[in-house]
Amino acid sequence: xxxxxxxxxxxxxxxxxxxxxxxxxxxxxxxxxxxxxxxxxxxxxxxxxxxxxxxxxxxxxxxxxxxxxxxxxxxxxxxxxxxxxxxxxxxxxxxxxxxxxxxxxxxxxxxxxxxxxxxxxxxxxxxxxxxxxxxxxxxxxxxxxxxxxxxxxxxxxxxxxxxxxxxxxxxxxxxxxxxxxxxxxxxxxxxxxxxxxxxxxxxxxxxxxxxxxxxxxxxxxxxxxxxxxxxxxxxxxxxxxxxxxxxxxxxxxxxxxxxxxxxxxxxxxxxxxxxxxxxxxxxxxxxxxxxxxxxxxxxxxxxxxxxxxxxxxxxxxxxxxxxxxxxxxxxxxxxxxxxxxxxxxxxxxxxxxxxxxxxxxxxxxxxxxxxxxxxxxxxxxxxxxxxxxxxxxxxxxxxxx
Numbered sequence: 423x424x425x426x427x428x429x430x431x432x433x434x435x436x437x438x439x440x441x442x443x444x445x446x447x448x449x450x451x452x453x454x455x456x457x458x459x460x461x462x463x464x465x466x467x468x469x470x471x472x473x474x475x476x477x478x479x480x481x482x483x484x485x486x487x488x489x490x491x492x493x494x495x496x497x498x499x500x501x502x503x504x505x506x507x508x509x510x511x512x513x514x515x516x517x518x519x520x521x522x523x524x525x526x527x528x529x530x531x532x533x534x535x536x537x538x539x540x541x542x543x544x545x546x547x548x549x550x551x552x553x554x555x556x557x558x559x560x561x562x563x564x565x566x567x568x569x570x571x572x573x574x575x576x577x578x579x580x581x582x583x584x585x586x587x588x589x590x591x592x593x594x595x596x597x598x599x600x601x602x603x604x605x606x607x608x609x610x611x612x613x614x615x616x617x618x619x620x621x622x623x624x625x626x627x628x629x630x631x632x633x634x635x636x637x638x639x640x641x642x643x644x645x646x647x648x649x650x651x652x653x654x655x656x657x658x659x660x661x662x663x664x665x666x667x668x669x670x671x672x673x674x675x676x677x678x679x680x681x682x683x684x685x686x687x688x689x690x691x692x693x694x695x696x697x698x699x700x701x702x703x704x705x706x707x708x709x710x711x712x713x714x715x716x717x718x719x720x721x722x723x724x725x726x727x728x729x730x731x732x733x734x735x736x737x738x739x740x741x742x743x744x745x746x747x748x749x750x751x752x753x754x755x756x757x758x759x760x761x762x763x764x765x766x767x768x769x770x771x772x773x774x775x776x777x778x779x780x781x782x783x784x785x786x787x788x789x790x791x792x793x794x795x796x797x798x799x800x801x802x803x804x805x806x807x808x809x810x811x812x813x814x815x816x817x818x819x820x821x822x823x
Contacts, residue, residue, distance in 0.1 A: 434579035443578065447585045451592040452630075454488045457481040458597060459630035459657040460664075466493060466549055467500045470645035470674055471661060477669040482550065486559050486566035487573075488589050493555065495536040498546035502535070503602075504642055505545070507617040513541075514602040517618050521607045528598025596629045605635035612649050613640035613702030614709065624653045631657035640702040641676035649676065679703055682823040689797045689820055691790065694782075696822035697797065701783045704819070708779065709743040711815040712772050716740065719768045734758055739769075743776050771807055775800070 438446070461481035464470045473481070485491045499513050506512045513535040516524040524531065535541055549555075559566075570589065574582030600622070609620030619639035626633040626647060634647040634655060648655035664670035677699040697704055717736045724733045734742075742759055763770045778800055782793060804816035 432579055434575065434577045434582060436577045438578070443581055443585060446578070447588045450488070450585070451589055453484060454589065454592060455596065455628075455630040455632075456657065456660055457485050458489075458491075458593065459632055460660060461485070462491065462493065462496050463500065463632070464645050464657070464661070467497045468643050469548075470643050470672070472671045472673060473664070474669040477664060478550075479554075482555070482559060486563070487570045488567070489593050490563045490567045491593075492536070492560050492563050494542060494546040494549040494560070497549050498542045498544070499532060499535045501545035502541050504639075507619075507639070508606070514598070515618075516603050516607045521603055524606075525599045525603035528602050529594035531602075532598055597632070601629060601632050601635060605632070609636070611636045612706065613637065614705035615640045615702050621653075624650065626653070626655045626657065630660075631655035637676075643674045644676040645672045646675050680823045681818075681821040684817070684821060687820075689794065689801055691794060693820060693822050694790070694794050694797050697819065698783045698793075700822065704779065704822075705776075707818075708776055708815060709740045711818075712743065712809075712811050713740055715809055715811045716743075716769065716772065719766050720762075723762070723765055734762055743773065768809060771809060772812065775804060775807070775812065 460471075461473065461478065462485070465473050465478070482493065485493075502511070503513055503515075508515050508517045510518050512518060514524050514528055514531045519531070550559075567590065571583070571586045574586040574589075576582070578585060604622055605620060606618045607620070609622045610624075611620055613636055615636060617639055619636040621636045622633040624634070631647045632638070634649070634653055637649045637653070638644070638647050640649075645661055646655060646658045648658060661670055661672065665672065677696075679696065679700045713736060716739050720733055720736060720739065738755070738758075739762070742755070759773075763773055778796075782797060782800070785793060785796075788796075801816045801820060805813045807813065
């Protein structure tokens with residue numbers, strides 16, 4: 423057929439029905455998401471897996487086309503986020519900068535931090551540094567974006583501009599806004615990690631598995647982000663496919679908790695190691711196990727005529743139990759916590775035992791024998807505390823293996 427210039431100008435080389443353009447836009451943005459989570463996040467920033475050169479270069483090339491991302495900058499900013507999480511030095515914490523700022527101006531926060539030479543020097547080590555990275559992907563980082571615009575226009579005509587605009591907005595909205603913002607502000611938590619990270623939804627599909635953000639902060643170097651049986655990490659599915667094709671090798675996964683048969687009388691070294699390895703699970707399980715006992719005690723304290731707000735809710739107390747350091751709480755909450763503990767021997771015991779648990783995995787200078795002695799003493803005190811849920815938690819803890 424002769425070349426139709428008018429048809430080309432109107433529809434490009436690939437004229438499609440309206441839904442075809444929607445499918446194309448979703449497909450290309452999903453590839454970009456996969457590149458971010460597999461290459462930038464799990465492989466480069468956290469070294470959770472190794473990628474074959476052909477896979478690694480495809481990811482770099484696609485990110486150059488669709489985001490203009492410089493690998494070293496992205497990795498350095500993300501590593502600094504983990505190192506300084508929820509502090510004023512965190513490049514994008516909604517806890518310190520506000521949820522509106524991070525959600526709507528996340529891309530601007532990223533660009534500002536990318537100009538910090540100290541951040542790049544300290545946290546950007548080990549990223550690609552070959553000729554292409556230096557002379558194309560870094561020096562000409564914006565050229566790929568304009569090349570992508572030309573490709574979209576040639577393939578799809580004027581509608582290609584819309585597809586390109588969606589591609590350009592996808593990462594700033596989903597990664598910079600949703601994950602960095604909502605992922606540290608709203609959602610559910612499997613693990614009592616020392617930050618405000620949350621799982622947004624249990625099905626990590628739209629953002630490649632990054633929706634499971636609390637799981638990631640609990641075990642940052644794990645190549646798999648899902649943890650519970652009902653959670654799904656599509657990024658992990660892609661990694662498994664790459665493994666099958668011998669294009670990826672997983673280096674590390676989150677530890678799996680195993681429960682030995684009941685009946686262990688005294689904690690041993692295996693239990694100690696399991697408690698330390700699964701410390702975030704231990705902390706979150708402790709808060710859940712003692713929830714009913716806390717609720718009963720708070721109900722007792724909430725006598726008729728007690729001023730509203732003087733006795734905390736069960737949810738607030740549960741959150742406090744999940745925090746390793748009370749100094750991380752706002753001053754008003756610390757005051758309420760102190761007054762609540764002063765008025766209840768049971769709550770004071772429950773809270774003190776939680777802090778003693780934290781000490782088990784924070785005392786890095788003590789020997790294994792000293793830590794084991796502490797764990798044995800903790801279990802003995804828990805089982806003789808007179809608080810039935812605390813004793814039951816100790817018996818379950820002894821099954822950790």
